[in-house]
Amino acid sequence: MDGGPGAPASPPDATSPDAGPYQGYVYAYPHKTAYRPLDPRPPLAEVWAGEPVDRLFLYLHIPFCEMRCGFCNLFTRTGAPAELVDAYLGALERQAGAVRDALNAPRFVAAAIGGGTPTYLDAAELTRMFDLTERVMGADLRAVPMAVETSPATATADRLAVLAERGTTRISIGVQSFVDAEARAAVRPQRRQEVETALGRIREAGFETLNLDLIYGIDGQTEASWRYSLDAALAWKPEEIYLYPLYVRPLTGLGRRARDWDDHRLTLYRQGRDHLLAAGYEQISMRMFRLPGRSSPAEYSCQSDGMVGLGCGARSYTSHLHYSHEYAVGAGQVRAIIDDYVRLAPGEFAVANVGFRLDEEERRRRHLIQSLLQADGLDHAAYRARFGAGVEAHFGEELERLTAGGLLERDAPPPGGEGARPGRLRLTAEGLARSDAIGPALFSGRVRALMARYEGR
Numbered sequence: 001m002d003g004g005p006g007a008p009a010s011p012p013d014a015t016s017p018d019a020g021p022y023q024g025y026v027y028a029y030p031h032k033t034a035y036r037p038l039d040p041r042p043p044l045a046e047v048w049a050g051e052p053v054d055r056l057f058l059y060l061h062i063p064f065c066e067m068r069c070g071f072c073n074l075f076t077r078t079g080a081p082a083e084l085v086d087a088y089l090g091a092l093e094r095q096a097g098a099v100r101d102a103l104n105a106p107r108f109v110a111a112a113i114g115g116g117t118p119t120y121l122d123a124a125e126l127t128r129m130f131d132l133t134e135r136v137m138g139a140d141l142r143a144v145p146m147a148v149e150t151s152p153a154t155a156t157a158d159r160l161a162v163l164a165e166r167g168t169t170r171i172s173i174g175v176q177s178f179v180d181a182e183a184r185a186a187v188r189p190q191r192r193q194e195v196e197t198a199l200g201r202i203r204e205a206g207f208e209t210l211n212l213d214l215i216y217g218i219d220g221q222t223e224a225s226w227r228y229s230l231d232a233a234l235a236w237k238p239e240e241i242y243l244y245p246l247y248v249r250p251l252t253g254l255g256r257r258a259r260d261w262d263d264h265r266l267t268l269y270r271q272g273r274d275h276l277l278a279a280g281y282e283q284i285s286m287r288m289f290r291l292p293g294r295s296s297p298a299e300y301s302c303q304s305d306g307m308v309g310l311g312c313g314a315r316s317y318t319s320h321l322h323y324s325h326e327y328a329v330g331a332g333q334v335r336a337i338i339d340d341y342v343r344l345a346p347g348e349f350a351v352a353n354v355g356f357r358l359d360e361e362e363r364r365r366r367h368l369i370q371s372l373l374q375a376d377g378l379d380h381a382a383y384r385a386r387f388g389a390g391v392e393a394h395f396g397e398e399l400e401r402l403t404a405g406g407l408l409e410r411d412a413p414p415p416g417g418e419g420a421r422p423g424r425l426r427l428t429a430e431g432l433a434r435s436d437a438i439g440p441a442l443f444s445g446r447v448r449a450l451m452a453r454y455e456g457r
């Protein structure tokens, strides 16, 4: 699920009442569209030299889906034939071997398999994927938290049995809407019955955490139908729920005028947030809600570095370089990129192709953005310990603007919580609602320019 980067060339003023609240979903900083070909391509052994490799996050990317959702801009292709899946798993194995050799005995403490739709693979293909990850990468997947994404049509009993048996602790399913007409409008033509059956199978398989994704802002969606979907989701008591604003503007109804659609999405966001808080969920970020007492160790921890990505569209992070195999996200290029990827020789996987080098300023900015966009906010002491000075010394002007606009406060309790929490800087409830404007407003000029050039291609 992705709302796209959407960074304008000049910084939007997130505090202005005229600024649209939906500029772009900042799920990682910098965004992949700021990556560029690395010349020369550095060997991975060099990239990882001096980096801690004993607490890494492993991410596997499976870029296949049964159909393309109308709101999707992820790196994925539909209708891949079995031969392509077979070749892809072969390439994944060669890549895993090259990466393991370069990292010198990496140790993984969490894993995630995303896409695309990993369960596009059938049970035997999933088994092969887990086998190669354990055997070649040396990852002990049953001993660490592991998240896997699925879809209603592919969450079959035999696939779920493989996932459960191989140690999956968190399963995430994109439902989007429990109203069939809305699912159709979002070009995700699944039936309520199919969704309910899949959820039943997931609960039967006994995963520790069920995450369910819903979307608001769909053409024809009303406060009543949104409430209906929220209640249908709550009936399964999912440990986590993500509420995503739709980013593809409907051409009819409220979508006709951007401002009306923004207002509509904000109304539905507030309604959804309040409904989940009243049902006992905690707000973790603008999109994420979780039952108390749960944590999500199978999610990449936002401020830390040390992520190893395997697969065609996966990113890897060290403290100084974020890199991936390719940086295209446009649907038209995806097929060609996957076709190239499956033909690569082992040596080709031993270098970083495209990426973004982070200097000290970008590392600080990454920490600031990824902390502030969490409801728990930024811990002053942790920032000072990492960067040697207070966050105000580096970002005083930006923080002042957000505070003056009523979007940021110091030492405030978390949303829905009570009591001051000294030493933290966090977005107000209104600030969290405007996360998708505040994140892009904090991008550096360099990242903004790179993204703008990419968008303009």
Ligand code: SF4
Pocket: 001, 002, 064, 065, 067, 068, 069, 071, 072, 073, 074, 076, 115, 116, 117, 151, 174
């Ligand atoms: S299932 Fe996810 S990755 Fe696949 S097309 Fe839909 S939104 Fe995109």
